[in-house]
Amino acid sequence: VTTVADFFAMGGQGLYVWLSYGAAAAVVAYNVLAVRLRERRWIREYQDRERRVAGARAPAVLGAEP
Amino acid sequence: VTLQELWHRLGSPRWFFQISGGLRRVLGALAVLLLVTGTVWGLVFAPPDYQQGDSVRIMYVHVPSAVVAQSAYLLMGAAGAVLLVWRMKLADMVLAATVPFGLSMTALALFSGAAWGRPTWGTWWEWDGRTGSMVVLLFLYVALYALRQAIPRPETASRACAVLAIVGTINIPIIKYSVDWWLTLHQSASFSLTKAPSMPPAMWIPLALNALGIYCFFGANLVSRLRLEILERERGTAWVRERMLGAGA
Numbered sequence: 001v002t003t004v005a006d007f008f009a010m011g012g013q014g015l016y017v018w019l020s021y022g023a024a025a026a027v028v029a030y031n032v033l034a035v036r037l038r039e040r041r042w043i044r045e046y047q048d049r050e051r052r053v054a055g056a057r058a059p060a061v062l063g064a065e066p
Numbered sequence: 067v068t069l070q071e072l073w074h075r076l077g078s079p080r081w082f083f084q085i086s087g088g089l090r091r092v093l094g095a096l097a098v099l100l101l102v103t104g105t106v107w108g109l110v111f112a113p114p115d116y117q118q119g120d121s122v123r124i125m126y127v128h129v130p131s132a133v134v135a136q137s138a139y140l141l142m143g144a145a146g147a148v149l150l151v152w153r154m155k156l157a158d159m160v161l162a163a164t165v166p167f168g169l170s171m172t173a174l175a176l177f178s179g180a181a182w183g184r185p186t187w188g189t190w191w192e193w194d195g196r197t198g199s200m201v202v203l204l205f206l207y208v209a210l211y212a213l214r215q216a217i218p219r220p221e222t223a224s225r226a227c228a229v230l231a232i233v234g235t236i237n238i239p240i241i242k243y244s245v246d247w248w249l250t251l252h253q254s255a256s257f258s259l260t261k262a263p264s265m266p267p268a269m270w271i272p273l274a275l276n277a278l279g280i281y282c283f284f285g286a287n288l289v290s291r292l293r294l295e296i297l298e299r300e301r302g303t304a305w306v307r308e309r310m311l312g313a314g315a
Contacts, residue, residue, distance in 0.1 A: 010120035011119045020178040024127045031170060031287050035287065036290075
């Protein structure tokens, strides 16, 4: 019968196994988040800039088709 | 679409952006499915090794990350060649977008290798052909990153990176054959596309799932980075404007 504690102990080699899987999780998370955060910031900055430009040109038609 | 037409269309970042949204979702979903299955299988259901015990489970992290790190480098070498020959914009974007992924996967391969070496070899680190050439791979990724940052003119930077990427591919066969050329602690390849696996199915199936999964993850991540790179480089164009302001992104 394998208990949860046995599973985490990994036959006494838990330190090495969990270090590896932890690093793997960190690397995957880094690759996902790095792109997602940059993407979000880029879209926000783009839309802010467009709004500023549109506002300077013709505040009344903000959001309307040019 | 013939191959020739596809080649010409790849010259258009806009076309790539339009077709790649669905591709990214499919690859991302496959990656989650494969990596979750492979990891749970490898941690819970795969048997411990009769000599190594449970530390053999590090294999399901170590091998896929090491393999994809090298494939990513080969892709950059190919992209570098395409860039120098055909001046394809997308090739330069591939070259730039692959660096962070490849760098992080090389680091993961080295780190998990060290964590596996401690219980099996009795040491975190041993300089030999395999570990040395993987450190060289890490430095090549760092150099590619630094080179692009260091050269202000984009065209010069991309050509310099292309040359370095191509020259660096010489390191990939060195990594592959290092375990056969030099006597070392690192075991030789135990997984091959042409031979029957030397492991029981309960071990090689989760390994194969994680390997396939990491390639899907690479694909999805590369497409995501390429899409962002395209938006940044084409931000002045009408289609980006329409896309950003029209559909609410």
